[in-house]
Every structure is written in structure tokens, then in C-alpha cells.
Amino acid sequence: MSRRYLFTSESVxxxxxxxxxxxxxxxxxxxxxxxxxxxxxxxxxxxxxxxxLITGEITTKAQVNFVDIIRRKxxxxxxxxxxxxxCSNSCSVLVTLDQQSPDIAQGVTSAQESREGLSEDELxxxxxxxxxxxxxxxxxxxxxxxxxxxxxxxRVARRLAExxxxxxxxxxxxxxxxxxxxxxxxxxxxxxxxxxxxTQHTATIGDITDDAAVQAxxxxxxxxxxxxxxxxxxxxxxxxxxxxLVNPTGKFVIGGPQGDAGLTGRKxxxxxxxxxxxxxxxxxxxxDPTKVDRSAAYACRxxxxxxxxxxxxxxxxxxxxxxxxxxxxxxxxxDTFGTGKIEEERLLELVKQHFELRPAGIIQAFNxxxxxxxxxxxxxxxxxxxxxxxxxxxxxxxxxxxxAEILKEALKQPVSAVLG
Numbered sequence: 001m002s003r004r005y006l007f008t009s010e011s012v013x014x015x016x017x018x019x020x021x022x023x024x025x026x027x028x029x030x031x032x033x034x035x036x037x038x039x040x041x042x043x044x045x046x047x048x049x050x051x052x053l054i055t056g057e058i059t060t061k062a063q064v065n066f067v068d069i070i071r072r073k074x075x076x077x078x079x080x081x082x083x084x085x086x087c088s089n090s091c092s093v094l095v096t097l098d099q100q101s102p103d104i105a106q107g108v109t110s111a112q113e114s115r116e117g118l119s120e121d122e123l124x125x126x127x128x129x130x131x132x133x134x135x136x137x138x139x140x141x142x143x144x145x146x147x148x149x150x151x152x153x154x155r156v157a158r159r160l161a162e163x164x165x166x167x168x169x170x171x172x173x174x175x176x177x178x179x180x181x182x183x184x185x186x187x188x189x190x191x192x193x194x195x196x197x198x199t200q201h202t203a204t205i206g207d208i209t210d211d212a213a214v215q216a217x218x219x220x221x222x223x224x225x226x227x228x229x230x231x232x233x234x235x236x237x238x239x240x241x242x243x244x245l246v247n248p249t250g251k252f253v254i255g256g257p258q259g260d261a262g263l264t265g266r267k268x269x270x271x272x273x274x275x276x277x278x279x280x281x282x283x284x285x286x287x288d289p290t291k292v293d294r295s296a297a298y299a300c301r302x303x304x305x306x307x308x309x310x311x312x313x314x315x316x317x318x319x320x321x322x323x324x325x326x327x328x329x330x331x332x333x334x335d336t337f338g339t340g341k342i343e344e345e346r347l348l349e350l351v352k353q354h355f356e357l358r359p360a361g362i363i364q365a366f367n368x369x370x371x372x373x374x375x376x377x378x379x380x381x382x383x384x385x386x387x388x389x390x391x392x393x394x395x396x397x398x399x400x401x402x403x404a405e406i407l408k409e410a411l412k413q414p415v416s417a418v419l420g
Contacts (some may be wrong), residue, residue, distance in 0.1 A: 002185055002186055003185070003186055003187075004183065004184065004185050005183075005184050006181050006182070006183060006184070006193050007147075007149050007181070007182055007184060007276065008149060008179060008180065008181040008182075008194075008275075009147065009149035009150035009152075009153045009179070009180060009269075009273075009274025009275060009276065010153055010177060010178060010179040010180075010269075010270060010274065011150070011153035011154045011156070011157035011177070011178045011179075011270055011274075011386065011387070012157060012176065012177045012178070012267060012270055012385075013157050013160055013161045013174065013175065013176035013177070013178075013199075013385070014077050014078075014161055014174065014385040014386075015077055015078055015079070015161070015173070015174020015175045015176060015200070015255075015256055016175055016176065016177065016256075016262070016267075017047055017175070017256060017257050017259075017260050017261060017262025018262045018263055018264075018266040018267045019262070019267060019384065019385050020045075020047050020074065020077060020079075020256075020257065020262050021044075021045035021046065021047055021262045021263055021264040021265075021266075021285075022045075022264055022265070022267065022271075022284075022285035022286075022384040022385070023073055023077065023285075023381055023384040023385055024043075024045045024047075024052065024054070024070055024073055024074075024264075025043045025044065025045050025264045025285040025286025025384070026285045026286060026380035026381040026383070026384040027069055027070070027073045027381045027384075028041065028043040028054070028058075028064070028066065028069065028070075028286065029041045029043060029285075029286055029287070029288060029372070029380050029381075030372040030377055030378060030379055030380050030381050031062070031064045031069050031372075031377060032058065032060045032062045032064060032288075033062075033288065033369060033370075033372040033373065033380075034062075034372045034373040034377045035060075035061070035062035035063065035064070035373075036060045036061040036062040037369040037370050037372075037373065038369065039058065039059065039060035039061075039062055039288060040057070040058065040059040040060065040288055040290065041056075041058050041060070041286065041287065041288040042056045042057045042058070042286060042287055042288075042291070043056045043058060043097075043264070043286035043287075044056040044263075044264045044265070044286060045262075045263070045264045045286070046261065046262070046263055046264075047086070047257040047261065047262040048257050048261045048262075049085050049086065049257055049258045050085065050086060050087075050090070050091050050092060050257075050258075051091060051092050051094070051257070052070055052074070052091055052092070052093045052094070053094045053096070054066060054070070054093070054094065054095045054096065054097065055096045055097065056097060056098070056286065057097070057098050057099060058097050058098075058099065059099045066093070066095050067093045067095070070093050071088045071089060071091075071093070072088070073381070074086075074087075074088035074091070075088035075089070077174055078164065078165065078173070078174035079174055079256060084173060084174075084255075084256055084258060085254070085256065085257065085258025085259075086256050086257040086258055117364075118360055118361070118364055122360070123327060123356075123358045123360050123361045123364075124327045124328070124358065125327065126327055126358070126359060126360035127323075127324065127325035127326045127327050127359070128290075128292045128296075128322035128323065128324055128325065128326060128327070128359045129290040129291045129292060129324065129359065130291060130292060130293065130322070130324050131321075131322055131323050131324045132280060132281075132282050132292060132293055132296075132321065132322060133280040133281075133319060133320065133321040133322075134280045134282065134292060134293065134296040134297040134299075134300050134319070134320050134321075135272075135277055135278045135279055135280055135297070135300055135317060135318065135319050136277075136297060136298075136299070136300025136301035136302070136303060136304045136305075136317070136318045136389075137272075137273045137276065137277035137300075137301070137304050137315075137316070137317045137318075138301065138304040138305040138307070138308040138309075138315070138316055139276075139308060139314060139315035139316070140308055140314050140315070141188075141189055142390070143392075144390040144391075144392055144399075145305050145308050145309060145390070146273070146389060146390035147273055147274060147276035147277075148182050148189045148236065149180050149181070149182045149274050149276065150270075150273055150274025150275075150276060150387065150390075151390055152180040152182070152192075152230070152231075152234065153178050153179060153180045153274060154178075154386045154387050154390075155230045155233075155234075156178040156180065156195070156197065156226060156227070156230055157176065157177075157178040157386060158386050158393075159225075159226045159229060159230050160172070160176050160178065160197065160199060160222075160226055161174075161176070163225045163226060168225055169221055169222075169225055171201050171202045171205045171218075172199055172200070172201055173199075173200035173201055173202065173255060173256070174200065174255075174256060175199070175200035175252075175255030175256045175259065176197070176198060176199040176200060176255075177196075177197075177198045177199075178195075178196065178197050178198075179194070179195075179196035179197075180192065180194070180195055180196075181193040181194040181195075181196075182236070189236050190236070191236060191239065191241075191242075192231070192236060192237065192238040192239070192242045193241075193242065193243065194242065194243040194244075194245065195227060195238060195242065195243070195244050195245070196245040196246075196248070197222055197226065197227075197245070197246050197247075198246070198247055198248070198252055199218070199222070199246075199247065199252060200252050200253070200254075200255030200256065200259075201214070201218060201247075201251075201252060201253065202253070203251075203253050205217050205218070211250060211251050212250075214251065215246065215247055215250065215251060218246055218247065219244070219246040222246055223244060227244065264283065264285055264286050265283025265284075265285060265286075266283075268281070268282075268283050268284075270387065271283070271284055271285075271387060271388050272297075272387075272388065272389065273389070277317050278317065278319070280293070280297070280319075282294075282297070284297065284383070284384075284388060285380070285384050288369075289359075289362070289363045289366075289368035289369060290359060290363070292320075292322045292359055295359060295362045295363060295366070295368055296320050296322065296329075296357070296359065296362060297388075298362070298366065298368075298388070298397075298398035299320065299355070299356075299357055299362045299366075299398065300318040300319070300320055301318075301388075301389050301398050301399075302355070302366075302397075302398040302399075302400070302403075303316075303318045303334075303351055303355050303357075304316040304317060304318045305398075305399065305401060306355075306401050306402075306403040306404050306407060307334070307336075307347065307351075307407065309401035309404040310401075310403075310404040310405070310407040310408050311341065311408070312336075312340060312341050312342060312347060312407060312411070313336035313337075313339045313340040313341065313347075314336075314339035315336065315337050315339050316334065316335070316336050316337075316339075316340075317333075317334075317335045317336075317337070318332070318333065318334055318335075318351070319331070319332070319333040319335075320332055320357060322359070327358040327359065327360065328357070328358055329357050329358075332348060332351065332352065332357065333348075334347050334348050334351055342411065350407060350410050353410075354403055354406055354407065354410070355403065365397075366397040366398060367397065368397075371397075382394055383396070
């Protein structure tokens, strides 16, 4: 019997209060790693009306003007008008940072001794920066091997910010949220049930002052400027039955940090797979790559994506877990949800054989310490809005599928050869 169901994922724009915090946290990380690639960073940010608070633990030799880089990032996001209740050149910026606890640092301090070309013994000696569990996921619903709902929600959110920044819809303001509900039949996407956009805007649009008329204008404009261009590129398109909701409360004038406080790490489902896959609970932004919450989650995605890209499964979820100060994962799980082309025990052995999953090895394989400097001081902050995975606009090392051919070749071997 055919099973039909709905699945929804959301995204937020870079002007959302929580995303402001994520971007500031990762801007700090980029700045510190650009000067000292062994900086230890756990930067947390809070924003509210007229206020930015920077807290957390940082150990570094870098000399950074935190206030300056924070104001520049806020202006880049689009908060340059004090009438919004939050403005780059007038908000208060408070910096309260401590050094990393030596009890935490001792498990990974040996990483300071070697910058590249670590030996097997060195890789085994450099432990994880914390305990925890991480998940990575991939599926064949989209070319970027991401679930369709979160992929569409991100595309709509990015387009919403784009038309604002280009001045195409000059009445838009930085804060916004998107949501897409996809219709599935027997596990395959077949239609679009609902598209929701909530976007901050000016109280009036030209000579339009009535609230209902303002919302009608916004809805008309967003369909033409945002929805149609995005879904023109999608195999699954809205139809006459698709609901299109815009600012359902009736208006969205007060937004950003004036409308709601923001915190680093409060959009972990937006950052990953839109709820389509499990999540270990750890946030990414503001954390240097010795924190496995970040680096191992990237490795999980890399493994899962290469398995799907190799045609070994239609969908794949990978879980890793770590103990603080211990290099090798405590556990590895590969789940293909019944779509695997080979036994999962054999697939697990292939993962162990071909993928580096020790923290220092992940850092080395993805060059995670040096990328900020190599890319002009901008790397982690680019991932802090519109998702860390499936980004076709960014060259991200964990999105490469360079292991896919290796996995295919391994399948040609006898089972006994693979399992040893």
C-alpha cells in the first residue's frame, strides 16, 4: 500500500538574530585562525536590542580587534540603520572572554607540536577536544545529495537575502525565515504542499500604507522575485494546490535583535539536515576544529555523501562518538535505512579502511586550521548562514566526493578481501 506523507524543513536568513550570532562567532574564529592557526576558540555571542555580548573561552597568540570585526560583520549582514533597533555603528559591544580550561586542553595540546604531516603515532596521541556524538547524512533527492525540504528552504532564504541586498525589493529588512513542506510518496518527493516566507519589511511600501495592502504587495513580489526563480530550477515544483503563506501574523516590521534576542548555536537543525536526519546536539559556530562537534560532524557528512555518490545506498546516515582526550572514535554506525546495495557490516569496514576519523586526521585531511588564512580570512563565517552542508556556492572539503570511485573499486574485491 502506498504511503503518502508531508515533511517540512525551515531555514533563516543571515539577519535572523540567532544567525547574526553564529556569523559573529565564526567571524571571530576566522580572524583568530588567520593569524594563529592553533588558536583554541569557543566563542559564544548574544544579541539583543542595541547590544552584542561576546563570551566564551579563547586561547590564542593572535591580536584581533573584536569590536571592529564585529561591527563590520553586522554591517555586511545589513543592519546599518538605527531605526531597526540594531545598527552596526551604534550598538554596544561587550567582550568578556576567558582562556580555555587546562583540563580540557591537555587532551589535545600535543597537536601544537606538529602542524602537518602527522605520523600515525601522533594522530593516535591527539585526542578529541570533548566527548559527544555526531551525525552526518546524505541522500539522492537532490544533486547535492541533501534532503529536498532543507535544500529548498535554504535556496528560498538565500534568494530572499539576495533580492534585498540587490535592492530589487528595497522595502525588505534583514530578518527572515523560510519553510518548505514537501509531499512524499513511498519515500520519494512528489510535490510541494506549502511554501512559507516570513520577512521583515518597512511599515509602508511607497504610497501603500494599509497593512493588508502592504502584505498583498509583499506576497505578490516574493512569488515573482523569490519563489518562481528558485522553483524554476527544481524538478519538484509548486502547483495549484500549493499553499503560499507570507507573514501569517499580518505584518513583520519589528524584527532582528530588536524583536528577539539571539544566541550562538540555536539553529543546529537549520545548520544540518532540517530535521531529516538525527542530530547529536552540538552546535558548530564559534568552535575551532579540535572541537569534534564541528570537525567530526563534517567528517560524518563526507563519509555519508561519498557512500551515496558511489551508488552504495540511496540514503545514508553515519554516527560517530568520541571520548575527551581519546583519538579514535568510541563507536561508528552506518545506517542505509534498507537502501544499501551491500551489507552494512561490509560498508562499515570500508569506512574504517578509507576514511580518517581521528580528530587530528580530520583536521589534516580537510585543512581545517589553515583555510581561513588561505581564503582571505573568510571561511567558517561563510558556512554560518544557509547551512553547512550541500553548499553548491562554496568549495567545502567535506562536500567532495573524491572517495566515491575508491568505494566502487573496493566493491569489486571479494568479500573476504574487504573484511580481512
